[in-house]
Amino acid sequence: MIVRTLICVLVLISTLGLVAAQQPEIVIRPPITGVTRLAAADFQSKAAATAETDSALKVFNDVLWKDLDFSAFFEMKSKSFYPNKPIRVPLDVNFDDWQSSVVNADFLIFGNVQLAGSGAVVEAYLYDVKTQQQVLGKRFTAASTTLIRNVAHNFADEVVFQLSAATSRGVARTQIAFSSEKGGSKEVQIVDYDGANPRTVTANGGLNKFPEWSPDNTRLAFATRLPNSPRWEIWVQEVAGGRRVLSAPSSYASSPAISPDGQRVAFSSRSPEATDSDIYLANVDGGGMRNLTNHQGIDTSPCWNPTGQQIAFISDRSGGPQVWVMDADGSNVRRLVTEGGHCDSPDWSPDGRLVAYSWQAPTQWKHDVYVVEAATGKIFQLTVGGASNESPHWSPDGRHIVFQSTRSGSKQIFIMNADGKNVRQITAYGINESPAWSGYSKREQ
Amino acid sequence: MKRISTALIVIAVFAVLMVLSGCGKKPAPAARPTLPPPTTTTTPTPTGGPMPTIELQADPSTVERNGQTTLTWKTQNATSVVIDAGVGNVSENGSVVITPRESSTFTATAKGPGGEARASTRVTVVTPKEVLGVTSTDIDNLMQAIQDGRVKDVFFDYDKSELSPESRATLEQNARWLRQYPGAPIVIEGHCDERGTEEYNLALGDRRGQATKEYLVQLGVTAEQIETISLGEERPFAPGQDEAAYSQNRRAHFTVKR
Numbered sequence: 001m002i003v004r005t006l007i008c009v010l011v012l013i014s015t016l017g018l019v020a021a022q023q024p025e026i027v028i029r030p031p032i033t034g035v036t037r038l039a040a041a042d043f044q045s046k047a048a049a050t051a052e053t054d055s056a057l058k059v060f061n062d063v064l065w066k067d068l069d070f071s072a073f074f075e076m077k078s079k080s081f082y083p084n085k086p087i088r089v090p091l092d093v094n095f096d097d098w099q100s101s102v103v104n105a106d107f108l109i110f111g112n113v114q115l116a117g118s119g120a121v122v123e124a125y126l127y128d129v130k131t132q133q134q135v136l137g138k139r140f141t142a143a144s145t146t147l148i149r150n151v152a153h154n155f156a157d158e159v160v161f162q163l164s165a166a167t168s169r170g171v172a173r174t175q176i177a178f179s180s181e182k183g184g185s186k187e188v189q190i191v192d193y194d195g196a197n198p199r200t201v202t203a204n205g206g207l208n209k210f211p212e213w214s215p216d217n218t219r220l221a222f223a224t225r226l227p228n229s230p231r232w233e234i235w236v237q238e239v240a241g242g243r244r245v246l247s248a249p250s251s252y253a254s255s256p257a258i259s260p261d262g263q264r265v266a267f268s269s270r271s272p273e274a275t276d277s278d279i280y281l282a283n284v285d286g287g288g289m290r291n292l293t294n295h296q297g298i299d300t301s302p303c304w305n306p307t308g309q310q311i312a313f314i315s316d317r318s319g320g321p322q323v324w325v326m327d328a329d330g331s332n333v334r335r336l337v338t339e340g341g342h343c344d345s346p347d348w349s350p351d352g353r354l355v356a357y358s359w360q361a362p363t364q365w366k367h368d369v370y371v372v373e374a375a376t377g378k379i380f381q382l383t384v385g386g387a388s389n390e391s392p393h394w395s396p397d398g399r400h401i402v403f404q405s406t407r408s409g410s411k412q413i414f415i416m417n418a419d420g421k422n423v424r425q426i427t428a429y430g431i432n433e434s435p436a437w438s439g440y441s442k443r444e445q
Numbered sequence: 446m447k448r449i450s451t452a453l454i455v456i457a458v459f460a461v462l463m464v465l466s467g468c469g470k471k472p473a474p475a476a477r478p479t480l481p482p483p484t485t486t487t488t489p490t491p492t493g494g495p496m497p498t499i500e501l502q503a504d505p506s507t508v509e510r511n512g513q514t515t516l517t518w519k520t521q522n523a524t525s526v527v528i529d530a531g532v533g534n535v536s537e538n539g540s541v542v543i544t545p546r547e548s549s550t551f552t553a554t555a556k557g558p559g560g561e562a563r564a565s566t567r568v569t570v571v572t573p574k575e576v577l578g579v580t581s582t583d584i585d586n587l588m589q590a591i592q593d594g595r596v597k598d599v600f601f602d603y604d605k606s607e608l609s610p611e612s613r614a615t616l617e618q619n620a621r622w623l624r625q626y627p628g629a630p631i632v633i634e635g636h637c638d639e640r641g642t643e644e645y646n647l648a649l650g651d652r653r654g655q656a657t658k659e660y661l662v663q664l665g666v667t668a669e670q671i672e673t674i675s676l677g678e679e680r681p682f683a684p685g686q687d688e689a690a691y692s693q694n695r696r697a698h699f700t701v702k703r
Contacts, residue, residue, distance in 0.1 A: 044683075069494075138564050186679075207676075207679055209643065209647075210643070210644065223647075225674070225676075228703070230632050230672045230673075230674045230702060231674065232478060232674070232675070251651075251672060251673055251674050251675075252647070252648070252651040252673075252674075254644060254647045254674055255644045255647075268644070268648060270651060270655070272653075275656065275659065276606075276648065276650060276651070276652045276655065277648045277651060277652070298645065298648040298649065298652060299648075300644050300645060300647070300648045301644045301645075314644065314645065315646075320604070321642075321645050342604075342641065342642070342645065344641075344642035344645050345642060345644060358642060360640075360641075360642075365640045367642065390642055390643075391642070391643075393646050433643060434643060
């Protein structure tokens with residue numbers, strides 16, 4: 001048993017490739033780079049190709065490939081080595097080609113697209129190359145060709161779900177909310193996880209900061225200061241429109257987080273008499289407001305663990321701002337990170353084991369993204385380099401992290417694997433900060 | 446219904462006991478930025494009988510420091526009258542000359558067989574010089590004082606909200622002017638340089654605003670006159686990524702609420 005555990009640990013270490021090389025003996029995450037070798041042949045036009053089908057196919061094939069690649073479950077086999085013969089339907093496949101040492105794929109994806117009216121019909125297949133068995137065969141309908149990227153996302157999530165043994169439902173149809181600067185104001189914006197399809201949630205011309213999703217993805221909580229207002233407020237807004245304002249006890253209210261059961265909001269505020277902030281808790285309708293901490297020093301940036309029984313937060317009660325943890329009733333307060341410097345923006349991983357946060361070393365002005373193992377306090381660095389990397393937030397499958405970085409100049413939103421690899425920029429306009437990754441999209445049957 | 450009546454009696458009795466026992470003589474609530482109109486409230490008791498009424502006026506309502514004003518009250522259906530803020534039990538109708546030490550709200554409570562009635566009036570205390578100085582509204586004056594640099598912003602060290610001796614000296618000067626314009630609502634904005642995280646800076650800016658407000662209140666500026674708002678690192682005064690810019694951006698900034 002011990003030997004088996006050791007072997008497992010060694011395998012995990014070899015696949016993790018952690019940036020935090022100073023503590024390689026600690027394995028805290030599942031392997032991020034999968035060993036499933038996946039080939040994804042370009043989908044083909046079912047009928048004679050037109051300019052319209054070509055452009056739809058280009059989008060579809062590009063989105064599907066990027067989704068599968070970013071999922072970090074697969075070793076994507078390069079298209080350069082694929083057989084030249086186009087594959088539209090299963091009968092077109094010569095499995096020997098795909099099993100050959102040149103391609104060497106375990107699984108093969110292919111399919112076809114047919115324009116129908118203003119929309120499109122997509123037939124998508126996933127085959128086990130060795131057994132030549134069909135794993136997935138799906139027929140999708142897009143009401144318009146502009147929605148064809150959603151079909152690609154949908155199929156990518158299906159593939160991830162099947163080939164991950166249902167450990168992930170896929171993040172291709174998830175969304176990312178963040179605060180986006182527009183001419184002096186900051187508005188809450190949502191994009192698809194890959195940065196496509198940006199849309200505005202607020203347009204009040206004020207400062208709208210620190211958005212966080214409700215667990216069912218229908219609402220966003222954020223801190224708002226309307227133009228020239230002497231107050232910050234916590235808003236809980238339906239993504240579809242309507243909103244509720246939680247009246248905070250004073251002019252300061254910040255960094256809300258909705259509980260996993262969707263019923264409560266933890267946030268930072270200050271009682272009118274106090275000199276600095278505490279963590280507050282209210283029902284999502286604004287009732288039942290009370291403070292969970294009552295301590296000298298700044299308390300801010302609360303986040304829930306996945307069971308809703310604990311809250312991690314930032315406090316400078318011991319000097320610089322550090323990551324602390326308490327039970328959700330305010331009891332059992334303890335310090336989680338003991339490194340000195342400045343910590344902020346903790347976010348608990350979906351499996352409850354890790355807390356991601358940003359850390360600024362005592363002698364530096366830049367921040368980097370770290371994770372700490374909640375049970376042991378062991379720390380791993382995920383980002384490196386000269387830029388500032390802040391505000392990490394986990395994807396719903398815990399395999400990815402979204403964060404803000406100045407590495408391209410102004411603050412922009414980036415996504416990466418949970419081991420710090422495979423960084424992708426998803427916004428490249430204005431100034432964008434404080435990203436929050438949504439929960440899973442509902443799985444379509 | 447019976448239970449509610451009992452509760453009302455208990456509350457009424459408790460209120461009377463509070464007044465008679467001198468709890469009503471606690472220091473007057475701090476002054477508000479604008480003069481509230483005299484207010485009257487009545488509370489009927491469930492036993493019936495004619496409701497008492499009471500009117501209370503202060504003339505003049507603004508006095509110089511150590512100056513006198515006359516409180517005058519008239520009641521109907523009252524058997525006892527008490528005025529808080531150190532005046533005490535008085536007759537049903539009458540007047541008293543007082544010398545308020547600071548701006549105060551006086552509340553007179555008339556009790557009768559039909560219940561209880563209260564009336565309040567406010568007396569604002571200013572220094573003789575200030576009385577001469579007020580030639581326009583307080584708001585215009587304060588805006589002018591900020592504009593010509595008599596009321597100055599104060600600055601902070603990195604990641605600090607403690608007031609330096611220099612900041613304290615500035616605030617002592619500011620307080621001299623702010624005390625003269627009690628009718629001008631002040632907003633103190635707390636600002637930070639950009640090096641911290643956004644969440645922490647929003648909390649730090651709040652703490653800077655609060656620290657500034659607290660010292661001004663210690664110096665005699667009315668707490669209710671001052672609001673604070675943190676702007677974190679949202680509105681830097683100086684562009685740039687060096688200490689020259691950062692030191693300009695760590696401040697408590699005085700504005701007039703509009």
